[in-house]
Amino acid sequence: MHIQGDMIIGRQAVRGSAGALRAYNPATHAEMEPAFGTATEADLDRACRLAEQALDAYRAVPLEQRARFLETIAEQILAIGPVLIERASAESGLPTARLEGERMRTVNQLRLFAKVVRDGHFLEATLDSALPQRTPPRPDLRMRKIPLGAVAVFGASNFPLAFSVAGGDTASALAAGCPVVVKAHNAHLGTSELVGKAILAAAIECGMPEGVFSLLIGEGNQIGADLVSHPAIKAVGFTGSRSGGLALMRIANARKEPVPVYAEMSSINxxxxxxxxxxxxxxxxxxxxxxxxxxxxxxxxxxxxxxxxxxxxxxxxxxxxxxxxxxxxxxxxxxxxxxxxxxxxxxxxxxxxxxxxxxxxxxxxxxxxxxxxxxxxxxxxxxxxxxxxxxxxxxxxxxxxxxxxxxxxxxxxxxxxxxxxxxxxxxxxxxxxxxxxxxxxxxxxxxxxxNGFPTGVEVSHAMVHGGPFPATSDSRTTSVGATAIERFLRPVCYQDVPSELLPEELRDDNPLGLARVVDGELTITA
Missing domain, CATH: 3.40.309.10 (Aldehyde Dehydrogenase; Chain A, domain 2)
Structure with missing residues (x-):
């Protein structure tokens, strides 16, 4: 796989025309080839609109197919081979062994979320039977969680793989059924392109709708502000400085429709x-x-x-x-x-x-x-x-x-x-x-x-990588671990909806075989 200086918009590798950026080797103070074209306003708008258009088709993809998509991304990342590690090391100054470990963490968290999707517990399917004889009568009530919508993800500087283009924010958002638009970190342009094209290849192989993933490149703060401001974006994932996270929160809160910003920002541990x-x-x-x-x-x-x-x-x-x-x-x-x-x-x-x-x-x-x-x-x-x-x-x-x-x-x-x-x-x-x-x-x-040391963060079901402000912008959430998916979901209740219109996870016969709460009891039977 060769680095061309491309972004990804929908199903296309695109050369931005707003300007040019080059990656930088922090060990040698040398700029790196090639030059990367930066996104125009039209590029950003197209990426966001495609994500918006892909939402209903992507969230309707069967859970098994969605899980396989995440696993295929992992396979495509591994298939890049040593080129990915070499480029990431040159762009970050991080040693090969550290990056090889980080690549496996990236792959493993994609696989973890594939399991989360297959299990279906994240949907929290809940059924309360109608009680027509009760006074007052109770209607038939059913609840599940659905994806928020298109998610903007900002690549982090300190983890060019595990918290970047295919990192935990992207993996958990895709697992939730949300299309993702990533803003690449300017320190990892080549690494971002390689991983972005791996995700694109996986999307095509798995038949995902166009717009399920896009990767944008841009200089300065304006592209980030424009991305968070775009009406198609319904949530934001960010790892970085306190000032950066607060700036994105202000932008998101000032929108006509405010949206949540899940920002990991500052901690002295x-x-x-x-x-x-x-x-x-x-x-x-x-x-x-x-x-x-x-x-x-x-x-x-x-x-x-x-x-x-x-x-x-x-x-x-x-x-x-x-x-x-x-x-x-x-x-x-x-x-x-x-x-x-x-x-x-x-x-x-x-x-x-x-x-x-x-x-x-x-x-x-x-x-x-x-x-x-x-x-x-x-x-x-x-x-x-x-x-x-x-x-x-x-x-x-x-x-x-x-x-x-x-x-x-x-x-x-x-x-x-x-x-x-x-x-x-x-x-x-x-x-x-x-x-x-x-x-x-x-x-x-x-x-x-x-009796341990805090710098190891396991990717697992029980891990919490979050905390009260300013560690994160929302202390109820985590950016690492299986429950990171909850950031990009919201509950919907269905009252007296005809059975033929109910989603599969809420039908009486439970065709997906999910663990559900039925009349207050946990069950996996219809």
Whole structure:
């Protein structure tokens, strides 16, 4: 498969004519070929209108055929072969092994959603029988969930495969029965084209309606604003900065018909080290923490940017061990020049905050967009008094916060904003303090870990990758895991509808063999 500089609109590879963009190699500071044409207003409108027109045909596709479509996308992505990994590595600076793992995560989440579609539980088919003899009589009521409509998806910078063109937002929207229009991230233009053409090939092979998928390329913020503003778009999936997510939310809310924006935005992932765990595992905790912090050059939305412990010898020993481990980490290439500059500026600002001390820096900064890790420390009073210390630094930087006592640790837990994750390291001797922390952290985070590290996000049925604002724009949802499909569905109730007009999942004979709730009882029989 060769990269041509194309977008995908409906069933066609299209060369945009509004301008030209080139991808950029962050390791060498070199632009890459070919040039990519950018979308005109007419291109964007056509992609959105085709998606709108495809909705009813696509949502009527039998569940088995929809599931097979998702599996075929996975197969087509694998069929691209090493070309995909080579291009993604050149555009992102990420190593081959990391990207090979990310490709399998992308494939596996498509396969997971294929299973979700086949099971049909996401439809939540519910039947309440008519009770004509009751006073007052109850009508025949049946409910299922249907897709919201066309979904706009924004590719993320830090996961060129798993959170991009065929990432979790696209997979869950397609699984829900929603056509998708993707705005490619400008850092991954070649990677996006390769994956976009894989989805197109799968759509053609599986006989999907034209417009079920389109891929747009554009420069600046205007194309994103125009996409979210388009009346055909009924929901938005976004992973990125807080400022970017809030901007899209404002646009979506200002429309004549406001639409939901599911934005994953900002998290510093507090990491609580309780005394017993510190005393038992100082070196192991320090090395594990630094590995998690610097994984992917700190460009994970779940890297531990805030560590909280109680003052004392155990926490002092942890700080020394963490500093030594961090100093041994070499500088790594960041995803883009813009991300690198923002990281360098943020590290410098933090170093200038009164009451904050620089504890350690990683290996010397090399050529290109290489980032030197940074570790800071302060006391809890300084942290609580300075909102800037809660700001996410997107990169390998973290701050260690010393608490005088348990009350101050609990105050820090209560103080932090909404998070994707919160981690507690504890032994049996720490259970009382852990029990005090847990209710607060349940209100603060979408995922709570014990004795682990937050940077691994499993793609599964039980995973939650979401959380209260500003971690996400809607704390009721997740962008990873099977329940991500729920973002793009809404319930419809059918009252006294003739049986021949009912959808299959709500018919008395249950031809799809779905698990349903009938008169309040879970059943798979008619």
């Amino acid at each position: 507090p990491f609580f080290l309780l005394p017993g765990a510190l005393a038992a595992n100082t070196q192991k905790l320090a090395s594990g923490f630094v590995d998690s912090l610097t994984l992917g050059v700190g460009q994970f939305c779940t890297n531990p940017g805030l560590v909280i412990g109680l003052e004392g010898e155990a926490f002092n020993a942890f700080c020394v061990a963490a500093a030594e481990a961090l100093q041994a980490k070499t500088a790594g290439t960041m995803l883009t020049a813009g991300i690198h500059k923002a990281y360098v500026d943020a590290v410098e600002r933090r170093a200038g905050i009164e009451g904050v001390q620089l504890l350690a820096r990683g290996g010397e900064q090399g050529a290109g967009c290489a980032a030197q890790a940074a570790l800071y420390q302060c006391d809890a009073a300084t942290f609580l008094a300075n909102p800037a210390l809660e700001e996410e630094i997107f990169g390998p930087a973290s701050i260690l916060v010393r608490c005088r006592d348990e009350a101050e640790m609990l105050a820090v837990a209560q103080h932090v904003e909404g998070q994707l994750t919160a981690t507690i390291h504890a032994t049996a001797s720490d259970r009382a303090l852990a029990g005090k922390l847990l209710p607060t952290l349940e209100r603060k985070a979408g995922r709570i870990l014990f």
